[in-house]
Amino acid sequence: MPDTQPAHGHCLCGKTSIHVGQMSLHAGACHCSQCRRWSGGPLLATDCGTDVTLAGTEFIGLFRSSDWAERGFCTVCGSHLFYRLTDTQQYFVPVGLFGDDPKLVLDHQVFIDEKPAFYDFANPTTNLTGAEAFAQFEAQSSAP
Template sequence: METLSEHKGRCVCGAVSITARPESLNVDVCHCSTCRQWSGGPLMVASCGTRVDFEGEERISTFASSEWAQRGFCSGCGTHLFFRLNASGQYLVPVGLLQSDGAWRLKSQVFIDQKPAFYSFCERTHDLTGEELFAKHA
């Protein structure tokens, strides 16, 4: 049985701190072109529901990257802080931002149809195309 706890992190310049309470220790990966452009590679996130607290909120800038979500980043150093769904307020937090004991496990990949051929993961994951993802959440 996994034990979930608070995971803390901060941006590179230290102006924004985060306390997140992940729903599990699963890491989800998004290969969509927007996430790859934003992060420089696949975006690896922990789903934290609405259980995220910030210190230094005045330094957080957001960008509405789609009709359904916003991306948050530190206005000082540019560190990516979250992807937040507008309808539910759910936070997906880049797992590299969170201090961890290494217990994370790669669980799923979305927009697998947009994944470039030059990288791949060896873990077995639950994979969805963009169309399958939208159909699942429609």
């Protein structure tokens, strides 16, 4: 089974859509305080790289949530569309936009040190603290 596949998704109202060339089948949960505030719980997303095409861009709002990333959302229905790293233009997309893909596997969690105690996921995952996640991103961005 390949680790990526093309995918197409859309917001709740259908005014915006997203086409990705290589959606990772390895979904993750982010427990950072910003993602939890943005999504009302952990953000369940997958890495979609940079081969991303957005439609309905006149309905896409952007929020610069940090020095390194921005979040996109539908200005009509409010659906969360992506978390995008500004330096690399790498997209992390909420898995719910793509429907129920049986090939997706929740296999990692980041900012596990910020996860509230009132929920847990049952399946085993690789867990990274916020510091470990940032170190991993820095290592990937400095690799030749």
